[in-house]
Amino acid sequence: MLTIHAAELLLPGDRAPVPGGAVLVHGDRIAAIGPYEEVAAAHPAARVRRWGGTLTPGLVNRHGTALLEHTYFPDDPFELDALGAEPLTGPALAGLAPNEARRGNSARRCTQKLLARGVVAVGARLTTPSVRTAVRRAGLEVLPDAAPVALDSFDPALLDPLAGVALADAFRAPLVVGGGARFAVFGVGDEEGLLVRGAEVCVATVIGGRLVHRRR
Structure with missing residues (x-):
């Protein structure tokens, strides 16, 4: 059609x-x-x-490794009482130690946030099989990530592919x-x-x- x-x-x-x-x-x-x-x-x-x-x-989000591999997005509403609403990174993520299934579910929630920001591709090094599956099912293209960001705390600007870049560079x-x-x-x-x-x-x-x- x-x-x-x-x-x-x-x-x-x-x-x-x-x-x-x-x-x-x-x-x-x-x-x-x-x-x-x-x-x-x-x-x-x-x-x-x-x-x-x-x-x-x-748009391209260049922070795919940080968001998909090094951040845990709690399941709203089922995990909010235990984990809170803010994504977990650094020591908090290490303390949670999510298993493969939870990491894949977090990546699925993350891909929905990216799609809701016009993202069609991510710069990422994806090493977790369940994360790779979530990204593939979302239809996102994976591009090389030359400089992954290590996170001690979560910065919401990482989700915005337009933050700090020229518009043409985000396409x-x-x-x-x-x-x-x-x-x-x-x-x-x-x-x-x-x-x-x-x-x-x-x-x-x-x-x-x-x-x-x-x-x-």
């Missing part, structure tokens, strides 16, 4: 922004990019998803015709607003043409 994803602003990643832009998805690939009126006119039978805000290439790859359909939509209408608000304003994430996150 052909699906048009239309937004107030389209940032292809390698060319000028397109106000009122759209991306046409066929299967797991991008079939067309341009102003919505042109894409829709050329493909009148396509299903249309209209998004408020800005559509961008999917996994530009949106191109024939390329993979991996992109995100954020609930702000301009680049400046996106950088100020951060990736938490993500309203939708698409990987392989599938809607893997949608804000409810």
